[in-house]
Amino acid sequence: KQEVTQIPAALSVPEGENLVLNCSFTDSAIYNLQWFRQDPGKGLTSLLLIQSSQREQTSGRLNASLDKSSGRSTLYIAASQPGDSATYLCAVVVDTGNQFYFGTGTSLTVIP
């Protein structure tokens, strides 16, 4: 069974810093990986989707990379803002499966 781990569980940074969130998975036979944002009491919003054949995806200040062979993905947030404060989750779809496997998330606080 695919296991997805996100470290650290919580992160607090001052406004303006660049930061990296980590996601690791145990089974490298994935179809894709997605990063989501979750605000308190709300649903999930898709941020970036990386296909297994891709190395990275970018959207604005966000850049996600994927290294399938090592079972790792990183989400890079440039010039962090207080509005970036949220929980960030990664999820993978395995090649032969029909579901996502989610990590437990990293709770990010950006201090003004």
Add this chain to the structure above:
Amino acid sequence: NAGVTQTPKFQVLKTGQSMTLQCAQDMNHEYMSWYRQDPGMGLRLIHYSVGAGITDQGEVPNGYNVSRSTTEDFPLRLLSAAPSQTSVYFCASSYSGPTGEQFFGPGTRLTVL
């Protein structure tokens, strides 16, 4: 577009009661799914559907039933609520199954006493 809507937002049940969590989407998505989110465990798939009339079990299906009579609606039924089903429930939909961008509803917070 309203996107994915869920009702109710909050619900308190007593052990043994039954109820239905509603989920609807107006994006004409074929793939819909239900997750539960528990502290320290991440989201886990309960049931999913790849189209009207087709449903399948996910990782944690016990105690839950689903049906999909229309493309728009995918209700989740708790047959006999247990305290272990206290959780936040999310419905999601996608145009191209789990391999495409997922759209999530705002969630239903359920407490079973």
